[in-house]
Amino acid sequence: MAETLFVSDLHLDEDRPQIIRGFRHFLEDRAPEAEALYILGDLFEYWIGDDDPAAPFEPVMASLRDLGQRIPVYFLAGNRDFLAGSGFAERSGCQLLDEPVALDLYGTPTLLMHGDTLCTDDRDYLALRARLRDPGWQERFLARPLSERRQEARALRAESHRAQVAKATAITDVNPEAVAATFRQHGVDRLIHGHTHRPAIHRGDVDGRPVERVVLGDWYTQGSLLECTPAGCRLTPWGCR
Ligand SMILES: [Mn+2]
Numbered sequence: 001m002a003e004t005l006f007v008s009d010l011h012l013d014e015d016r017p018q019i020i021r022g023f024r025h026f027l028e029d030r031a032p033e034a035e036a037l038y039i040l041g042d043l044f045e046y047w048i049g050d051d052d053p054a055a056p057f058e059p060v061m062a063s064l065r066d067l068g069q070r071i072p073v074y075f076l077a078g079n080r081d082f083l084a085g086s087g088f089a090e091r092s093g094c095q096l097l098d099e100p101v102a103l104d105l106y107g108t109p110t111l112l113m114h115g116d117t118l119c120t121d122d123r124d125y126l127a128l129r130a131r132l133r134d135p136g137w138q139e140r141f142l143a144r145p146l147s148e149r150r151q152e153a154r155a156l157r158a159e160s161h162r163a164q165v166a167k168a169t170a171i172t173d174v175n176p177e178a179v180a181a182t183f184r185q186h187g188v189d190r191l192i193h194g195h196t197h198r199p200a201i202h203r204g205d206v207d208g209r210p211v212e213r214v215v216l217g218d219w220y221t222q223g224s225l226l227e228c229t230p231a232g233c234r235l236t237p238w239g240c241r
Contacts, residue, residue: 001033004105006226008040008114008194009218011080014056019219022240026223027063030238032070034227039094040194040216041078041114046153049142050087061091068093076101078114078195079129080157083138102186106230109188115195115215118174118182124163125172128156173198179213180206190214190233192226199224199235 012020031037044057067073075094077084089096101112119125131137141149164172173196182191183206192214199217203210214233217224223238 003034004036004228005034006038008216009042011045013045018240024063027067037073039075042080044081047081047084048149048153065093079116108190110190111186111188113193115193118178120175120178121171183211
């Protein structure tokens with residue numbers, strides 16, 4: 001079927017087994033109808049390195065591998081799973097992409113991102129991001145025992161929750177200038193991203209050119225899909241029980 005599916009911000013966590021089940025159901029029963037699936041980051045609540053057995057996710061890996069035998073499954077990292085590398089790719093069968101990804105989606109030039117780099121008003125977050133993406137930091141982090149890494153990831157997560165609550169909503173949303181600059185720089189008509197957990201399809205214009213910004217939803221209490229066909233894109237919930 002001429003349809004491409006997008007998901008992001010699943011934040012898979014063993015504490016939310018119903019979401020893991022719902023996602024597997026999606027991978028097995030819904031996704032094979034499409035011609036491709038893109039996962040736009042934050043598949044996991046946190047990913048501390050490919051050497052972590054991450055046993056609670058093995059069923060998800062198996063479902064991803066099966067799906068990958070039928071259609072291409074692409075993964076672009078988010079701010080929670082930027083350490084997912086070739087080991088993850090091998091285990092999941094996902095093809096890793098570096099953001100931003102430009103593609104022709106049924107005739108519409110489209111750009112894919114996780115979305116965190118569009119939140120340029122959140123200076124503290126961008127400073128943290130620069131620190132965590134530093135190859136030296138990553139090398140030192142990956143050299144530490146798994147238990148310490150897990151503890152650190154949980155501490156970072158707790159800190160991020162505290163910071164989110166304390167910040168004004170506008171600060172943690174995308175910056176309109178950064179969005180316009182992204183459209184200009186890449187010359188696309190559509191931008192698809194997640195990260196902010198504020199699902200919507202925003203239509204506007206950049207320099208008089210009509211553009212569309214699609215924001216994917218998270219999978220905290222239910223699933224969220226973006227279905228794109230030659231006729232356009234549609235956000236739709238996905239049940240998780
Ligand atoms: Mn994110």
